[in-house]
Amino acid sequence: MSVPPAVRRLVLPEGTEFATGEAMTLAFAYFTVGLSVAVLHVTDGTSPLVMLGSIFIVNAVTPTLAYAAVTASGGSMIAGVFSGWLVSTRFGLFAAAIAPRLWPSRRTRAAAAHVMFDPNVAMSHREETDENARRVFVASSFWLVVPWWVGGSIGVLIADQLGDPKVLGLDALFPATLLAIVWPQLRQRDSLVMALLAGVVALALVGPAPGGVPVLVAATASLLALSGTR
Amino acid sequence: MLTWGVVFALAVGVYGQRALGAVAVDTNRVGARWRRVLDALPITIIAAVVALQTFSASGELTVDARVAGVGAAAICAWRRLPMMVTVLVAAAVTAGLRAWS
Numbered sequence: 001m002s003v004p005p006a007v008r009r010l011v012l013p014e015g016t017e018f019a020t021g022e023a024m025t026l027a028f029a030y031f032t033v034g035l036s037v038a039v040l041h042v043t044d045g046t047s048p049l050v051m052l053g054s055i056f057i058v059n060a061v062t063p064t065l066a067y068a069a070v071t072a073s074g075g076s077m078i079a080g081v082f083s084g085w086l087v088s089t090r091f092g093l094f095a096a097a098i099a100p101r102l103w104p105s106r107r108t109r110a111a112a113a114h115v116m117f118d119p120n121v122a123m124s125h126r127e128e129t130d131e132n133a134r135r136v137f138v139a140s141s142f143w144l145v146v147p148w149w150v151g152g153s154i155g156v157l158i159a160d161q162l163g164d165p166k167v168l169g170l171d172a173l174f175p176a177t178l179l180a181i182v183w184p185q186l187r188q189r190d191s192l193v194m195a196l197l198a199g200v201v202a203l204a205l206v207g208p209a210p211g212g213v214p215v216l217v218a219a220t221a222s223l224l225a226l227s228g229t230r
Numbered sequence: 231m232l233t234w235g236v237v238f239a240l241a242v243g244v245y246g247q248r249a250l251g252a253v254a255v256d257t258n259r260v261g262a263r264w265r266r267v268l269d270a271l272p273i274t275i276i277a278a279v280v281a282l283q284t285f286s287a288s289g290e291l292t293v294d295a296r297v298a299g300v301g302a303a304a305i306c307a308w309r310r311l312p313m314m315v316t317v318l319v320a321a322a323v324t325a326g327l328r329a330w331s
Contacts, residue, residue: 025313045231054232057241064232064240069288071231081236085243090275095251097271100260106253113248118279122272169324172299175283176320178276179300183307191273198274199281206286218278222270226263 011142013135017126022181023143026119029177030144031151036165037061038155044068048156055152059114059145061174062087066211086212093219094121101125101133115141117148122181190225197221295331299324 012020034055041051041064054064063084070080095113098121103109124137155162165171186192198218205214260268284300286292299320306316 021312021314025317028314029317041232046233050232050234050237053234054237054240058237058244059241060244063244064237067232067236067240073288077236081239081243084240085247088240088244088247090279091244092247092251093271093275095248096255097251097268099252099255100265100268102252109252110249113252114245116248116252118276122276125269125272167325167328169295169299169321169326169328171283172296172303172320172324173317175280175296175300176303176317177313178280178283179303180307180313180316182273182276182280183304185273191270194270194274195277198277202278202281203285203291206282206289206291211289214282215275215278218281219271219274221274221277222267225266225270 011139013132013139016132016136016139018123018136018139022123023139025177025180026123026140026143027147029119029173030117031147032165032170032173033061034148034151034153035155035162036170037065038152039159039162039165040065041068042156042159044072048159051156052153055149055156060088060091060117061148069211083211086210087215089212090118090215090219091116094118097121098124098133098137101130102137103134112137112141115145117141117144118178119181120144122178126185194221194224197224295324295327298327 012018012023038051038055041054042048046054058064066087067080067084070083071077075083095109095116098116099109101124102112120137120140123140124133127133127136182195186195198221201221202214202218205217209217255268280300284296287294299322302323303316303320306319311319
């Protein structure tokens with residue numbers, strides 16, 4: 001099977017940190033994440049059509065999970081939606097962080113906003129130049145979003161046959177993928193300190209604060225960069 | 231259980247926040263110091279998400295097989311093994327521990 005060179009350059013940008021192995025990992029991880037999230041919601045009673053809509057329209061993993069967690073533990077629908085919004089505040093912060101490095105046009109950035117997930121923003125951000133950040137954003141978004149949509153759709157179809165995704169350890173995929181992506185950056189002392197602080201703060205707030213708040217508060221560890229010398 | 235109403239409400243909140251972040255920043259008017267803070271955001275947010283996804287479930291601190299899985303992933307990343315290996319080891323260790331216990 002031959003791939004046109006123009007397409008190849010678009011999805012595997014040469015001269016960047018984004019390698020073929022990472023593309024495959026991203027695709028595999030988000031395919032399985034899509035699969036497990038769809039199975040989880042459908043076996044929880046969500047109609048297959050609604051789940052399919054959610055995969056494309058909400059286009060995020062954690063908000064629907066937060067909603068399900070809140071309502072399953074007796075919370076109202078409004079509390080569930082609010083919790084879903086709260087866990088997605090991080091996407092707003094991500095978007096603000098990566099926006100200056102992407103396109104100058106606000107309209108283009110608004111369109112790109114729909115596909116801003118955790119890994120593709122982090123991967124684009126590793127690039128030294130804004131030009132490469134933009135190229136990696138396009139490529140990594142492709143390798144993330146398409147498998148997520150396909151995996152989610154398949155999950156909706158086979159939810160009845162597939163058992164508990166936890167048996168396959170699939171719930172460890174998401175944190176492991178994110179960890180592998182940011183690991184190279186943790187070799188920098190400033191980043192390591194901020195990351196550790198953020199992790200500890202987030203865990204300290206689990207329980208007392210509603211879902212989403214721990215991440216939001218932990219993100220303030222970024223303010224340490226104000227005093228950095230880099 | 232998700233309904234169409236819930237899906238639309240979530241979608242509005244999620245896309246609204248993404249779009250707001252993406253267009254609100256005037257790329258030319260961010261000073262160097264605040265640019266550094268924006269640059270640090272992905273790493274702190276991801277660190278927080280990793281910590282929560284590893285040590286908590288449904289809003290409570292939890293230690294289960296995932297901790298071992300993500301720990302094994304950290305070792306793989308430290309040894310500079312390919313990302314695919316890292317991710318598969320995480321799932322395998324987590325699944326193995328669950329099957330064994």
